[in-house]
Amino acid sequence: MKQLIIFGPPGVGKGTQAELIAKKLNIAHFSTGQILRDAVANGTDLGKKAKEIMDSGALVPDEIMIGIVKDALSSPDIKNGFLLDGFPRTLKQAEALETIFKELQFNNVVVISLTANDDEIVKRLMLRGRSDDTEETIKHRLKVYLEQTSPILAHYDGNYTIIEVNGVGDIEEINEKILKFLI
Ligand code: AMP
Numbered sequence: 001m002k003q004l005i006i007f008g009p010p011g012v013g014k015g016t017q018a019e020l021i022a023k024k025l026n027i028a029h030f031s032t033g034q035i036l037r038d039a040v041a042n043g044t045d046l047g048k049k050a051k052e053i054m055d056s057g058a059l060v061p062d063e064i065m066i067g068i069v070k071d072a073l074s075s076p077d078i079k080n081g082f083l084l085d086g087f088p089r090t091l092k093q094a095e096a097l098e099t100i101f102k103e104l105q106f107n108n109v110v111v112i113s114l115t116a117n118d119d120e121i122v123k124r125l126m127l128r129g130r131s132d133d134t135e136e137t138i139k140h141r142l143k144v145y146l147e148q149t150s151p152i153l154a155h156y157d158g159n160y161t162i163i164e165v166n167g168v169g170d171i172e173e174i175n176e177k178i179l180k181f182l183i
Contacts, residue, residue, distance in 0.1 A: 002027050002081030002182070003106045005088075005160070007153065008114035010141045011125040012167040013174070017114065018085040020175045025182065027081035030072045032065060032089075054132055057140035059089055059148065066096045073100060094152045098159065109160040112178055113153065114167035118142070 002025055006014045015031060022029035036054060039047035046068075050060050059065075069087050072078075088094040101109060116124075125138045132141075156162055163181045167174060 001079070001106075001108075002083070003101075003109045004081065004083040004112060004182070005109065005156075006083060006085050006112045006114065007156075008167060009116065009121050009145050009150075010138075011121040011128065012114045012116045013124075013171070014085050014114060014167075016171060017112070017167070017175060017178060018083050020171075021112075021178060021182070022083050024175075024179060025081060025083075027083055028072075028075075028077040029083050029085060030069065030087070032068060032084075032086040034086075035068055035072075036060060055137070057132060057137035057144065059144060062090055062092045062096070065089070065093055069093075069097065070100055073104060088152060089149045091148075091152060091155060094155050110182070111156050111160050111162045112181075113162055113164045114174075115164060116167045120168050 004021070004027070006018050006021075008014050015033075018029050018031065021027075036046070036050045040051045040054070041047070046064070049064070053060050065087060069084065073082065084097075088097050101107075121142065122138060125133050125141075126135070153162075163178070165174060165177050165181075
């Protein structure tokens with residue numbers, strides 16, 4: 001059973017690669033950003049709470065996100081495995097996830113770490129044009145990533161297998177590189 005996390009700065013191509021990997025391996029793809037966007041579109045309580053936070057580029061509170069992921073990992077959809085995309089984003093989330101993995105006895109977690117330099121990331125986010133991709137929000141999301149999310153990588157070191165792949169280049173080629181490690 002594949003137990004995967006995709007990690008990297010906003011705009012590095014996590015979502016695109018995650019979709020391709022999940023399809024190829026026939027595993028569940030949990031994008032916390034997409035789950036939140038769906039909640040906003042459906043006007044649920046979660047969506048109402050998340051919308052303003054997402055529009056500002058800040059993070060939705062840890063307790064809410066941890067609950068969402070706990071539910072996802074308890075669903076029967078993950079019988080072949082799962083790929084977490086956009087979670088964890090803080091050390092607190094990473095620690096909670098470690099506990100969840102222990103409880104569920106998921107002992108073979110692999111982290112796919114996608115890398116890109118800052119200039120490339122800003123360029124990509126400006127081109128993507130999602131509603132939370134304004135210049136101001138992009139700057140804030142990068143700041144949040146550097147301050148709150150990037151330290152998680154050190155936490156993974158020693159706990160999980162990490163595979164590092166450059167996220168800049170041809171989508172198919174990057175995907176092949178990742179899959180070579182996983183299959
Ligand atoms: P993403 O699609 O991963 O770029 O996420 C879009 C937005 O959803 C982020 O800028 C956050 O506001 C929110 N979000 C997604 N995942 C998380 C998470 N794990 N923790 C907190 N906020 C999140």
